[in-house]
Every structure is written in structure tokens, then in C-alpha cells.
Amino acid sequence: MPGTPAISLKRAAKLKAKKHREAERLFLAEGTYVLDEAPSAPLQVFDEAEQLRRVSTLKTPAGPVAVFPFLDVTTSGLLSSVWRVVLLHGVQDPGNVGTAIRSAHAFGAGVALSRGSADLYNPKTVRATMGSIFYTPVARELESVDFLDEASDVGFGLVAAVPDSGDMPRALPRGRIVICIGAEGSGLPEEVVRACGMRVCVPSLAPSLNASVAASILLYEAYSRVLT
Helix, strand or coil: CCCCCCHHHHHHHHCCCHHHHHHHCEEEEEEEEHEEEECCCCCCECCCCCHHHHHCCCCCCCEEEEEECCCCCCCCCCCCCCCEEEECCCCHHHHHHHHHHHHHCCCCCEEEECCCCCCCCCCHHHHCCCCCHHHCEEEEEHHHHHHHHHHHCCCCCCEEEEECCCCCHHCCCCEEEEEEEECCCCCCHHHHHHHHHHHHCCCCCCCCCCHHHHHHHHHHHHHCCCCC
16 A cells, blocks of 8 residues: 555564564664665655654664564674674673674674674664664674684684783784673683684773673774784
């Protein structure tokens, strides 16, 4: 029928739940800034007050809410598109994951998300990317060791971020690398650390750094290698 939306309000509201996002392979992006960053038009935009009350996950909606198709890539697609990848292992906070994606975009990298990490399409993750979700290649739901084996097979160096007894960040190599970051507190499991040929430690007066801060520092260090 003329005037019928591509995505109904009822259908869009269900996308607040992961099971419906996965079934539809669609996600919600909220806020004028995030939508302005999108390189292509969304499938549907909701911007009226009653619509926003239904589809927004915020108590006070931050602006229009739009529906987009999933953006994630395969592992082979990720490894063929960038020279620097940050693997987030078990990072469960959506804000940390979204901020790491933002940093990866800033420093020309891609992101690999292990199983057990925050959902890429969680509305909190999407907001934290500040639009970088549209420009950063992300592979998700990965088994970390299997991913590292695949990356090594195609020539990537593997680096584990550890709390101590590691090299300084300035020692990162210039070539293709995967930098592995664990959750603050628990860090990386031993099998992931063993799979890596190098360990790095970010010097800090604090007992630990959250995952997005560690990822940002190490991605910048890796990126700076191509600037000098």
C-alpha cells in the first residue's frame, strides 16, 4: 500500500531484543549524529514522539531511530581488508566494545569480537561507536584461538596485551598484527596468550586499564608505525 513503511513500528520495536535482531539481521541506530555518519540511507527512520517511545532504548530519546541491515564481515573479509586488528576477548561491556570500534576506525584497524563479548548490535554498543560502526570492519562471535590461527596462517603477527612482564608498546612491529585485549580484571586466558608470539604491557600507575583504553593506546602505537 502507498505510504506503508518498509519496516513497521512493531517490527522495529522488536529489534531491541537480540533474538529478533539475529532473526531479521537488522539493528537499530539512535541519534542524529550516528545517523548522519551513515554512508547509506537506512531502511526506515522513526522520528515522531510516539514512535520514539516505542523503539528507543533510552528513557529520554536522543533523536531519531533508524533501522539498518547487519554490517559484520567474515574473518577472511576482515583479515583481507586491514593490516591491524584488535581482538576483544570476553569484553562484555557494550560501551567498551563501542569505544574500541571507534578507536579502530580512527587508527585504520578492524575489530574481532570473541564469543562472550558484548553484542555488536546492542543499542549501547552502537551508540558508543559514534557512527564508526559503519566504517570499521568487524567480525563477531569468534573462537579466539581459531581466529588467531587463521590470522597467523595469512601472515599476521599475534600480540597479547598482558598486565606485566611484557614488552613496551613501542616495540610493536610494523607489519600486519592482531592485538589481543581481554576484559579488565580477568584479562586474557592462558590459551590466547600462548597463541601469541609477543606480549606487550601498557605502563600504568593504575592497577588495570579498561579494555577500550588499552585497545586505544595499542592501536595508536601500531598506527604510528605507518606514520614514521
